[in-house]
Amino acid sequence: MAERVWTIQDLLAWTTDFFRMGGIDTPRLDAEVLLAEALHRDRMYLYVHFDEPLEPAELAAFRGYVKERGRHVPIAYILGRREFMGLPFRVTRDTLIPRPDTEILAQFAVDTLRARASAGMEELRFADIGTGTGAIALSVLNYTEGTRADAVDISPEAAAVTAENAMALGLMSRIEILIGDLAVPLLGRSYDMILSNPPYIPTAEVDTLMEEVRSHEPHLALDGGADGLSVYRQLMADAPDLLKEGGIIAVEVGIHEAADVASLMAAHPRIVRTAMRRDLAGIERVVIGEAG
Numbered sequence: 001m002a003e004r005v006w007t008i009q010d011l012l013a014w015t016t017d018f019f020r021m022g023g024i025d026t027p028r029l030d031a032e033v034l035l036a037e038a039l040h041r042d043r044m045y046l047y048v049h050f051d052e053p054l055e056p057a058e059l060a061a062f063r064g065y066v067k068e069r070g071r072h073v074p075i076a077y078i079l080g081r082r083e084f085m086g087l088p089f090r091v092t093r094d095t096l097i098p099r100p101d102t103e104i105l106a107q108f109a110v111d112t113l114r115a116r117a118s119a120g121m122e123e124l125r126f127a128d129i130g131t132g133t134g135a136i137a138l139s140v141l142n143y144t145e146g147t148r149a150d151a152v153d154i155s156p157e158a159a160a161v162t163a164e165n166a167m168a169l170g171l172m173s174r175i176e177i178l179i180g181d182l183a184v185p186l187l188g189r190s191y192d193m194i195l196s197n198p199p200y201i202p203t204a205e206v207d208t209l210m211e212e213v214r215s216h217e218p219h220l221a222l223d224g225g226a227d228g229l230s231v232y233r234q235l236m237a238d239a240p241d242l243l244k245e246g247g248i249i250a251v252e253v254g255i256h257e258a259a260d261v262a263s264l265m266a267a268h269p270r271i272v273r274t275a276m277r278r279d280l281a282g283i284e285r286v287v288i289g290e291a292g
Contacts, residue, residue, distance in 0.1 A: 005053045006054055007051050007052060007054075008035065008039075008046050008049055008050050008051070008052050008054070011062065012028070012031050012032065015031035015066055016028045018066065018070065019069065023072075023211075024070075031066075034066060034069060034075070034078065035062055037065065037078075038058050038059075038061040038062035038065060039054070039058055065078055072211040072212050073216055074212045074213075076091045077092070077093055077216060082098050082133075084102070084106075084133075084139060085103055085106055085107075085135070085143070087138070087139055087169065088168070089138075089165050090133065090168065091161070092157070092161055094158050094161060095132040095133045095157075095158050095161050095218070096217055096218065096222070097217060098133055101279050101285055102135070102136065103139075104252075104277055104279050105195060105252045105277075106135070106136050106139045106140055108250055108277055108286055108288070109140045109193060109195055110143045110144055112248060113126070114144055116192065117144070117145065117146060124146065124148075124192045125147070125148045125149070126150075126195060127150045127152065127183075127186055127191050127194045127195065128150070128195045129186075129195070129198070129235065130152065130153060130182070130196050130199075130221070130231075131152060131153045131158070131177070132153060132158050133158070133162060134151055134161070134165045134175075134177075136197060137151040137175060137195070138162075138166055138175070140195070141171050141174050141175060142169060142171065147174070148175070149174065149175045149176070150175070150176045150178060150185075150186060150191075151178070152178045152179070152182070152186065153177075154179070154180060154181050154182075154220070155218075155220065159177050159178075159179050163177055182198075182234055182235055182239075183235065183242060186242055190244050190247075191242055191243055191244065192248070193243075193248045194239050194243060194248070194249045195249075196235060196239075196250075196251045196252070197252040198232065198251065199220070199221055199222050199223050200224040200228045200229070200231070200252075200254040200257060201223060201228060201254065202224060202225070202226060202227055202228040203223050203224075205228075206222055228254055228257055232251065232260075232261050232264050233264060236261075236264040236265050236267070240265075240270040240271055240289065243270060243291035244291070245292065246290065247290070247291045248288060249265065249271075249289045250286055250287070250288045250289075251265075251286070251287055252285060252286055253284070253285065255283055258284035258285075258287050259284075261287045262274045262287050262289075265289040268289075271289040271291060272290055272291065272292035273289070274287065274290075275287075275288045
């Protein structure tokens with residue numbers, strides 16, 4: 001008996017049903033993204049070539065992707081990349097997947113550094129603590145001129161991913177990548193700005209996260225201790241001392257954490273005022289402190 005010939009239309013229909021039954025939130029979209037990847041085409045190609053059969057190698061690649069996604073492996077890990085601030089970033093299972101909410105923090109940094117450069121400030125330097133893929137640091141560098149960054153991560157594997165992304169974006173000459181715990185590798189340096197998206201999920205809630213997150217993303221980048229604030233306490237004890245006069249520290253926070261993080265920030269004698277920024281859902285997502 002001849003082996004079945006699978007067309008693009010057949011595969012999209014079958015995979016969408018398979019993902020839906022498996023509890024995948026966006027079954028049709030995920031099927032399209034993975035099939036486009038297997039064909040090395042964009043998604044629009046699928047819609048104008050519905051009747052096109054797949055070659056054996058393409059079908060084998062697609063089946064591998066579907067098998068992984070069926071286990072709730074995030075699309076970003078399957079593809080090995082994720083877009084952030086309009087830029088492509090390599091992603092591995094050693095790094096947290098960059099999320100749209102974090103663009104609020106990155107855009108604040110871009111706007112603030114541009115304003116300071118326009119006001120005549122030169123040689124602006126910032127730090128990104130807990131850099132992961134390097135998405136924050138490298139995006140800010142990409143969209144500003146005359147800036148330099150120090151990026152820190154406790155994971156050597158994550159630091160290696162940051163280096164890969166810096167090379168791919170042509171930014172390696174403007175960033176130093178350090179391995180260590182939070183602000184420790186930066187002691188003795190000074191910055192115009194410090195940025196961080198630290199772990200902020202309370203320990204008891206990590207196992208309640210959606211399967212894609214709890215089963216596949218690194219818990220080191222998620223678990224913020226009993227109340228979600230453990231890393232902020234350490235960060236706010238050390239990082240403000242690294243700011244120049246008038247320097248800014250800005251951090252991403254979880255839901256209902258902004259007021260507590262602002263209090264931790266304001267308790268440091270260097271911080272003279274705090275502010276917050278909301279995300280598109282109206283959630284207080286970024287806490288900002290200015291050093292005196």
